[in-house]
Amino acid sequence: MIKFGDYNMLKVKREATFGLYLDKETGNTSDDILLPNGNIVGDTPKIGDEVQVFIYRDSKDRLIATMKKPKVTVDNFAVLKVTSITEFGAFMDFGLERDILVPKREMKYTMVPGNEYLVFIYEDKTGRLAASTEVGRYLDLPEEDQYKVGDTVTGIVYDKQTNGTLEVAIEEKYMGIVLKNEYFTDIRPGDRVTGTIKRILEDGRISFTPRKKMIEAKEELSDTILDYLKDHEGFMPYNDKSTPEEIRKQFNSSKNYFKISLGNLMKKGLIRQDEKGTHLK
Known part of the structure; x- marks a missing residue:
């Protein structure tokens, strides 16, 4: 049986000027699958040879074979780049001559041309390959x-x-x-994050934080504050009275970490604070 959207080993049955026909083994010649000349990689196979091909559908919804390798097969995840957005969905680079469609109903968020996103590849009701951003329903839970x-x-x-x-x-x-x-920057779908596991939830999901350990974060933020002061004539309009929103926007940090870093710098005698902000000594 043919595995649609996946690799198959098929035998070359006959030749044509525009390609080779592969035996689908149904006993019906009309079921043979075309391997177009443009989809042949390397030497042209001969009648009777077995070839590994990927099976999908062409623009006329006919089964077609290719010796080229797509970036992902059906029922698997892949990080693909958006090539264009249309009124009925987003097209992504699939690695073959035809891009794969993310139908509008499968777009859980706004996608941007040129950006990469994690998608799940599936066979839709019409028998075509399609992609979905609704990946959560297909993800696994890790082993205990x-x-x-x-x-x-x-x-x-x-x-x-x-x-x-x-x-x-x-x-x-x-x-x-x-x-x-646990994060203070603008993170969106498609972004990658690295962090430390804080908890394994009862439902099996992993809760983690991209925040660094306090001592690392304090030292890094202290350096950032000093660099800011040096670049702004020794002054910044931020101190331990600034709002969490101001701190997050300017330093991508929590106010708690910011106050700890300020205290560290004051203990070292490097800065002073007043009602206007913070000064470099």
């Missing part, structure tokens, strides 16, 4: 004890909840989340 608190993990964001929680596909296969209070 596969990860532990303190491990470093990397994933790609596939959704952002209304409360700001990021949904992340760890290793592009496991369900993970990053809570709103």
Whole structure:
């Protein structure tokens, strides 16, 4: 049986000026699958040879074979680049001459041409290959004890909840989340994040944080503050009375970490504060 959207080993049955016909083994010549000349890689196979081909559909919905390798096969995940947006969906570079469509109903968020996103490849009701950004329903949960608190993990964001929680596909296969209070930059679907596991939730999802350990974050933020002061004639209009929003916008940090860093710099005698802001000594 033919595996649609996947690789198959088929025998060359007959030749034509525009390509080779591969035996579908139905006993019906009209079922033979065309391998166009443009889809042949390397030496042209001969009648009777077995070839490995990927099976998909052409623009006229006919089964077609190619010796070229797409970036992903059916029922699998892939990070693909958006090539164009239309009124009925987004097209992504699939690695073959035809881009693959993300139907509008399968676009969970606004996609931007040129950006890459994690998608799941499936066969739609019409028998065509399509892609979906609704990857959460296809992700797995890791095996028990596969990860532990303190491990470093990397994933790609596939959704952002209304409360700001990021949904992340760890290793592009496991369900993970990053809570709103664990990040301070503008992170969107398609972005990659690396962090440390804080909890393994009861439902099996992995909760992790991209924030560095406090001592690392304090030292890095202290350097950032000093660089800012040096670049702005020794003054900044921010101090430990500034709002969390101001701190987050300017320094991509929590106010708590900001205050700790200011205290560290004052203890070292490098800065002073007043009601206007912070000064370099």
